[in-house]
Amino acid sequence: MGDVILTMKGIDKRFPGVQALSGVNLEIRKGEVLALMGENGAGKSTLMKVLTGIYKKDAGTITYEGREVEYNNPREAQEDGIVIVHQELNMMGHLTVAQNIFIGREPKNGFLIDDAKMNSDTRKLFQQLNIDINPKETMSKLTVGKQQMCEIAKAISHKAKVIIFDEPSAALTESEIEQLFKIIRNLRDQQLGIVYISHRMDEIKKITDRVTVMRDGCYVGTLITKDCTKDDIINMMVGRVIYETPKTESHVPPDAPVVLKVEHLNAGRMVQDVSFELHKGEILGFSGLMGAGRTEMARALFGADPKDSGDIYIKGEKVEIHTPEDAVRHGIGYLSEDRKRFGIVLKKSITENATLTCLPRYCKGVFIDKNKEKQVTKQYVDTLRIKTPGIDQLVMNLSGGNQQKVVIEKWLIGDSDILIFDEPTRGIDVGAKQEIYELMNRLVDEGKSIIMISSEMAEITRMSDRIIVMCEGRITGELDIKETSQEQIMHYATLRAGGSDNE
């Protein structure tokens, strides 16, 4: 184990309405892979954003190679040798691989860009990493996995000394993950300091040397990977021994009526011949890897995106859904995975957000009946236990969990019976997550029906009565909660057309 290259100490970061980090410590060593673990919303990404200058810390120190540093933007950090490989890829699809890697620092040949040198430099870089990609290929033509390899190559080409991988494996296939690990091991052997953020326990055991655990924005502790068990890490992550016990039995009575039936739904490449039924009072989990087409399926069903074909029946009756307006009229509500973009209007008040789906009901003629509107908003703010100083509060000042509750409030006030929860607890801290789960259970007890899309295996097995697994736009498996194991779900989630695991 090498020397310490970077230390973060007592880092604090506050956002309006939420203490994102408080007193967090982190130590990165040369020639070592450090796992950074924690639930969604534990503050891992925020910490890394503080490190690379995307966010400004409120307190604490960062010591890098013996000196205290504070970067104003990721570029400064990068020039200093600290780079982050993001979960979302930041590549320009229309440029070539080499152009992407050398963007902003193209080798010049007088006034002109020296394409030949750029391509040969890229090739050298790839050889060093054992990557087989043509530098002249257009970026958008590569698979997600290969794009990520390029991202890593780009990071290395900056003479990086510290590389942070932010959930790099989320969108990769098994074989791509293997290759990623090879590259990471290679980098480790070159004495780089590596931070690996992931939720996948087996990966942590496989690739990392130490594990630092965070919970609710706090530093919990650091373990040596080979000396600890999965349960040790989980205990530290959740602060309790039992971690989200899976449901063992469906809560839906066998004679529950079908409230929604989807038949042969097709929408583009990402939704192919999807058929399923949703029962009254059921939580139907949709599992799969990133890019499996679940969100696309939900959006097509909801009328947010056009569909090519397919029939939708609500309570046995065939309905036409071409726009979200149609869907809302038929009692369907959609909680998007990207709350801030698609779920709420950040710069408006809770009240204004709450009645968005059904404002006409709170109008006298063209005038908004503000008293009636406030009354209903207040009522739901209370029942959903939304933490806010008042209902006039702008939604942007609420924490992620409370913002999500405002979205739920919106659909409840809108009288939706069928709710599509797309990644309902993404970016929400653990306590609020628990509340969202309880809320979902309460909703189905009250006779609503829920389609829950989730990439978190634990969430799927804990909440669902029945599970549908998708892969590459198709439904590859349907499982009763009684007989579901995570391995089984994983098997269906990677069941590609043609039966091959490779691309």
Added chain:
Amino acid sequence: MNEKRKSGLAANPFLKSLGTQQAIIVGVIIVLFIFFSLASVSFRKYTTVVTLCNYMYYILLMAIGVTFPLLTGGVDLSIGTGLICYAIVGSYVISNGHMPVGVGMLVVMIMSLIIGFINGIIIAKLDLPPFITTLCTMMIVRGLGSILTGGLSGVWPMAGSAGGWCRSIFKITVGKTIIPIGIIWMLILIAIMSIILRKTKIGRYILAIGSNKEALRLSGVNVVKWQVIAYIISGFFAGLAAIAYACTFSNITPGTGAGLELDAIGGAIIGGTSMTGGSGSIVGTLLGVLVISLLKTGLPYIGLQANWQQIITGLVLLAAITADMAKRKKAA
């Protein structure tokens, strides 16, 4: 939502209701008034008020209208040349068609509503960028008026002639004093549009489109409809502005009007309407237009030409946009 933000001037309920930026604008207006009054003896005369009003009416009407597309995050560039086009067509109907003035006005309004509707449909339904779309309609209506009248100037009835009553919509003469009663109509329209913006679902939806159109659409709201309405309102007020212009100046030169929309848009933005939509107010727009009109009428009194007025307006606008950006950065 800057009205709700606390400001240092919170003690005064009127200023508090305006918000910081508007409070600053009120200050600017007062300073400008004092400055011009001190610098020029002739500015201190009552006739200045009349001149100021003459210039303000049509800009203000356009500005009130264009505030709505701006609030949706769009823009309407067609209102300036539109104004001239509608006024010319109106004059053509009156003089060549031998129709009463009222019919001319009706034609003006119908045309302006149609252009507004076309803008709205193209932008909302076909999802084209508002800037380009209205730039195109701006050019189209610029040519349209000239073609209809064969390139001749349009003349609206003068005081005393048949249909001259239209001259006294905006100002009446009592004894020797001219009273700019147009101010009353402006205040009424401002009140109505403020209520529409703050108290009705039209306003709520238009503001929400500017804040997050996609979230609104996914809430099951027909955003196309409300976006079209924003452009219809803009067209409607361009029509009213055409009438105000015709009734004040009588002579309409075809092919002109380009640039008027910039005074109106500038006024709205100086008044605190966010360029990206989502926040703003009609009272703010009034204040912004007052600044622009003051500069337009005041600067000649201190011996500066129209070119200077444009430079200074540009600088004021830049300051307003900087303020808006700073505010949004702080919020983010």
